[in-house]
Amino acid sequence: MRFSDVRDxxxxxxxxxxxxxxxxxxxxxxxxxxxxxxxxxxxxxxxSDALARRVDPELLDLGMESIGASGKAPATGWLGVAFEVPTxxxxxxxxxxxxxxxxxxxxxxxxxxxxxGITDVEFERMTLGPDEVRFDEVDxxxxxxATTLADTLDDLFNRSTDAVSWPAYAFAAxxxxxxxxxxxxxxxxxxxxxxxLLSVSEIRELIDADREGRPAQLAPVPSYLDFVQDELxxxxxASASHVAVDTWREFIGDRGTLPRFPLPDGLPPGSQVPQExxxxxxxxxxxxxxxxxxxxxxxxxxxxxxxxTMSLAFTRRAQQIAAExxxxxxxxxxxxxxxxxTHTRHSPxxxxxxxxxxxxxxxxxxxxxxxxxxxxxxxxxxxxxxxxQGAGLPMPRISDLLDAPLQPRFVLxxxxxxxxxxxxxxxxxxxxxxxxxxxxxxxxxxxxxxMPTETYLxxxxxxxxxxxAEVEAVTKxxxxxxLETLSLGSEPIRTPVESSAQW
Numbered sequence: 001m002r003f004s005d006v007r008d009x010x011x012x013x014x015x016x017x018x019x020x021x022x023x024x025x026x027x028x029x030x031x032x033x034x035x036x037x038x039x040x041x042x043x044x045x046x047x048s049d050a051l052a053r054r055v056d057p058e059l060l061d062l063g064m065e066s067i068g069a070s071g072k073a074p075a076t077g078w079l080g081v082a083f084e085v086p087t088x089x090x091x092x093x094x095x096x097x098x099x100x101x102x103x104x105x106x107x108x109x110x111x112x113x114x115x116x117g118i119t120d121v122e123f124e125r126m127t128l129g130p131d132e133v134r135f136d137e138v139d140x141x142x143x144x145x146a147t148t149l150a151d152t153l154d155d156l157f158n159r160s161t162d163a164v165s166w167p168a169y170a171f172a173a174x175x176x177x178x179x180x181x182x183x184x185x186x187x188x189x190x191x192x193x194x195x196x197l198l199s200v201s202e203i204r205e206l207i208d209a210d211r212e213g214r215p216a217q218l219a220p221v222p223s224y225l226d227f228v229q230d231e232l233x234x235x236x237x238a239s240a241s242h243v244a245v246d247t248w249r250e251f252i253g254d255r256g257t258l259p260r261f262p263l264p265d266g267l268p269p270g271s272q273v274p275q276e277x278x279x280x281x282x283x284x285x286x287x288x289x290x291x292x293x294x295x296x297x298x299x300x301x302x303x304x305x306x307x308x309t310m311s312l313a314f315t316r317r318a319q320q321i322a323a324e325x326x327x328x329x330x331x332x333x334x335x336x337x338x339x340x341x342t343h344t345r346h347s348p349x350x351x352x353x354x355x356x357x358x359x360x361x362x363x364x365x366x367x368x369x370x371x372x373x374x375x376x377x378x379x380x381x382x383x384x385x386x387x388x389q390g391a392g393l394p395m396p397r398i399s400d401l402l403d404a405p406l407q408p409r410f411v412l413x414x415x416x417x418x419x420x421x422x423x424x425x426x427x428x429x430x431x432x433x434x435x436x437x438x439x440x441x442x443x444x445x446x447x448x449x450x451m452p453t454e455t456y457l458x459x460x461x462x463x464x465x466x467x468x469a470e471v472e473a474v475t476k477x478x479x480x481x482x483l484e485t486l487s488l489g490s491e492p493i494r495t496p497v498e499s500s501a502q503w
Contacts, residue, residue, distance in 0.1 A: 001197065001417065001423070001426045001431050001432065001433055001449075001451050001452075002279050002432055002433065002449070002451075002456060002458070003193070003279065003433040003434070003435055003447060003449060003458040004277060004279045004432060004433070004434065004435070004458065005277040005434070005435065006080070006082075006150050006153055006154055006157075006183075006434050006436075007147075007150045007151075007154070008277075008279070009082060009150070009432050009434070010146070011082065011146065011149055011150070011153075011174060011181060011183070012174055012176055012178060012179070012181055013143055013144055013145070013146065013149060013174070013176065014142070014143065014174045014175050014176030014178075014181075015139070015141070015142050015143070015174070015175050015176065016139075016140040016141060016142075016143050016149065016152065016153075016172060016173075016174055017090060017137050017138060017139055017140060017172065017173055017175070018137075018138045018140055018156060018160075018170060018171065018172045019093070019094055019097050019135040019136065019137055019138070019170075019171040019172070019173075020135060020136055020138055020160075020170070021133065021134070021135060021136075021166075021167055022134045022135060022136045023136075024134065025128075025132065025133055025134050025135075028128065028132055029110070029126055029128060029166055032126045032127070032128060034124040034125065034126065035109065035124070035125040035126060035127040036125075037125055037127075037225050037228065037229055038125065038228070038229075038232060039111060039123075039125060039228070040228040040231060040232065040356065040394065041231075041232070041235060041394035041395070041396040041397050042356050042358070042394055042395075042396065043111070043189050043228075043356065044396060045395075045396040046163055046188055046189055047111055047123060047163045047164055047189060050076075050162065050163035050164055051113065051123075051163075051164060072155050072158070073155055073158035073159040074158065074439060075158055075436060075437035075438055075439040076157075076158050076161045076162065076163075076187060076436060076438075077188065077435075077436055077437070077438035077439075078157045078158065078161040078185040078186060078187055078188075078435075078436035079185065079186055079188060079191060079192075079193060079196050079433070079434070079435060079436070080157060080183065080184055080185035080186065080196070080433070080434035080435075080436065081183075081184055081196050081197070081199060081200060081431065081432065081433050081434060082181060082182065082183040082184075082430075082431070082432050082434060083181070083182055083200050083203075083204070083426075083429045083430060083431035083432070084179055084180065084181050084182075084429050084430045084431075085179075085180050085181070085182055085203070085204060085207050085429075086179070086180070086207065086208065086211060087175075087179050087180055088173075088180050088207055088210075088211065090137045092207060092210045092211060093137075093171075093173055093180070093182070093207065094135050094137060095206075095210050096203055096206035096207045096210060097135055097171045097203075098133060098134060098135055099206045099216065100199070100202055100203055100206055101133045101167075102130040102131060102133065103130075103202070103218065103220075103221065104221070104223075104224070104353070104354040104355075105127065105130075105223035105224065105225050106190050106191075106223065106224040106225060106354055106355050107167070107169065107190055107354065108127055108128040108129070108130070108132070108133055109125060109126065109127040109128075109166075109190075109225060110125070110126055110164075110165070110166025110167065110168055110189075110190075111123045111124065111125055111126070111163065111164050111166070111189070112124060112126055112164060112165075112166070113164055123164060126166060127225070133167075135171070140152065140156070140172075143174065149174070153172060153183055153185075154436065154437070156170055156172060156185075157170055157185035157436055158436065158437075160185070161185055161186060161187035161436070162187065163187050163188075163189045168186065168187035168189055168190055169184065169185060169186040169187065169190060169191075170184065170185050171184050172184070181430075182203060183434075184199065184203075185434065185436065188356060189356070190354070190355070190356070191354060191355065191356065192343075192355065192356045192357055192358050193413075193415055193433070193447070194343065194345075194357070194415060194417070194420075195353075195354045195355060195356075195357075196433050197417050197420045197423075197433065198352060198354060198420065198421065199354070200422065200426065200429065200431050201420075201421040201422035201425075202218060202421075204422070204429065205217060205218055206218070219352075221352045221353050221354075222349055222350060222353055223353070224350075224353050224354060224355025224356070224357075227344075227350055227353070227355060227357070228355075231344070231394065234393075235393055235394055235397045238393055238397065238401065239401070240401045240402070242392070242393060242401070243389050243392065244389055244390050244391070244392035244393040244398060245393070245398060245401045245402060246389075247362060247386060247387070247389045247390035248362055248390050248398050248402060248406075249402060251337075251362035251364060251390065252362075252402075252404070258339060258362075258406060258407065258408060258409060258410075259337040259338055259339070259409070259410050260409045260410050260442070260444075261409070261410045261442075261444040261461070261467070261470075262314055262318065262336070262337070262410070263314065263317060263318065263321070263470040263474070264321070264466050264467070264470060265442065265444070265461070265462050265464075265466060265467040265470070266462065266464040266465065266466025266467050267442055267462055267464070267467075271442065272440040272441050272442050272462075273440055273441075273442075273462045273463060273464065274437070274439070274440050274463050275437060275438055275439075275440075275441060275443070275460050275461065275462065275463055276459075276460070276461060276462070276463030276468065277435055277458065277459065277460050278458070278459045278461070278468070278471060278472075279456055279457070279458045279459075280456060280457050280458075280459070280471075280472065280475045281454055281455075281456040282448075282454075282455050282456055282457060282475065282478055282479045282482070283454070283455050283479055283482055283483070284453070284454055284455075285418075285450075285451070285452060285453050285454055285455070287455075287482065287483065287486065288302070288450060288454075288455045290486050291305060291482050291485070291486060292305070294485065294486065295377065298374065298377055298378070299377075299378070299381060300377050300378075300380070300381040302416075302450075303414045303416065304377070304380055304381050304384050305377060306414055306448050306450075306455075307340065307363070307380055307384060307412065307414065308365075308373060308376045308377045308379075308380035308381075309373060309478050309481050309482055310336075310412060310446070310448070310474070310478055311336040311365055311376060311380055312336075312371075312373055312376045312477075312481055313474045313475075313477035313478045313481060314336050314474055315334040315335075315336055315369070316477055316481075317470065317473050317474050317477055318334070319334075319369070320473075331369060332368060332369055333366055333367065333368055333369065334366070334367065334368075334369045335364065335365065335366040335367075336363075336364070336365055336366075337363070337364045338363055338410050338411065338412050339360050339361070339362060339363065339408050339410060339411045339412070340360070340361045340362075340363045340384075340387060340411070340412050340413065340414075341358050341359075341360055341361075341411055341412070341413035342358065342359055342360075342361050342388070342391050342413075343357050343358055343359075344357045344358060344359050344391075345357045352421075359391040359392075359393075359394060359395065360390075360391065360395040360408065360411070361384075361387040361388055361390045361391035362387055362390045363383060363384065363387040363412075364383060364387075365379050365380050365383040366379070367379050372485075373481055373482075373485050374485070395408075408443070409442065409443050409444070410443070410444050410445075411443075411444075411445050411446075412445075412446050412447075412448070413445070413446070413447045413448065414447075414448045414450070415447060415448070415449050415450065416450045417449065417450065417451055417452075418450060418451065418452050423451070423452050424452060426451075426452070427452075427453070435458070435460065438460070441462075442462055443460070443461075443462075444459070444460070444461045444462070444467070444471075445459070445460045445461075446458070446459050446460075446471075447459075457475050457478070459471045459475075
């Protein structure tokens, strides 16, 4: 399972169909009274940004009628997944999609503007009941060319994942004599990267159960909307003296801004360019398992170990660049600063729920320039313990309490999906996670993904040769640092400390 661009995925060719909300369902949604449960802070910020980017603020529902219209839809940054299922007809697929949406309240809930304008538009939540969503199949024709298929899916998903239209997702399938491949995409307002992975086994089970004429073996799950209300209640009680606010205040300090990609990105100041996504393997799972054992023996989690490794890789790459440029005076102490995306599924209660369970933590670590990973690990462990305090409140709430705009530009993330339901079958199902374009920007995001067979980095970065070369260099250094550390396994292991940071 790799997170990659849909254009990098060798999808089978065949007849493409999409499933869209029926006219009766859309009418029911439009007439639905407002749901008093508010959006999460993440959702509110995301929706506000989406409204500000609208090319046509009067367009409240994208709908299928716009598919195939002249011009491409603007990028929405959707998240998606593709996987094979047993050969299934349209009715079977439709019932599976409807059953899955019925199962997860957040997919039956969306947001609609209550006024028209490009900025400062108010919006409200709408939520349908478990049995109120029906889909219609739309035939999009035969796809005999891989590029055309990828472009068609990308445009379909961009048109169907608008944060302020419901539904903010799309289901599609490619069917041929060889089988069926399901491809789905969602706006971030309803889902996160881990939820994308959860969807695979659930959709597969619903399809298998339908084909076999039996009830689906899926236990009920709690609603993300309930999580949101709990989170909102806690955040509303927080003041500017909250420990999370103090953590961010200290992190920002006199700089006044959040960190950007710390290496050359090839961009003139203030410029923004189309992004590129790149998926690069780091180590095998055998190596990752050995690395995790080394981290734990030295008082840290594997997740913190990967964060420490990335910190060291960035500082070593900066040292290489300085040497290449003939800069002889190097600092005695080096530092690394970034934002880190972390999950908020702190209770097992939410383990199987679909939703946007993420927060942002401010991470900073400093160490002498000549240190090895064993030294950086201990410092990163301490720094991450502090950083997690900053994730105690949603970042938009932090921004409100600091009365300062906080716009992420450089973000790291770690996802351990080895124990996800049916992860051991992803290869058999040819499952792949997908990330959509976000449009021109100067952002750099890096996702460290630990999967059942490998650990790899998915990058999203300014699409030019300079930034691409730095992305490749840092990834290569990460692998080198880990493998060099494992090769020194005969050396004495440091005494473990009590703290075992969990990313």
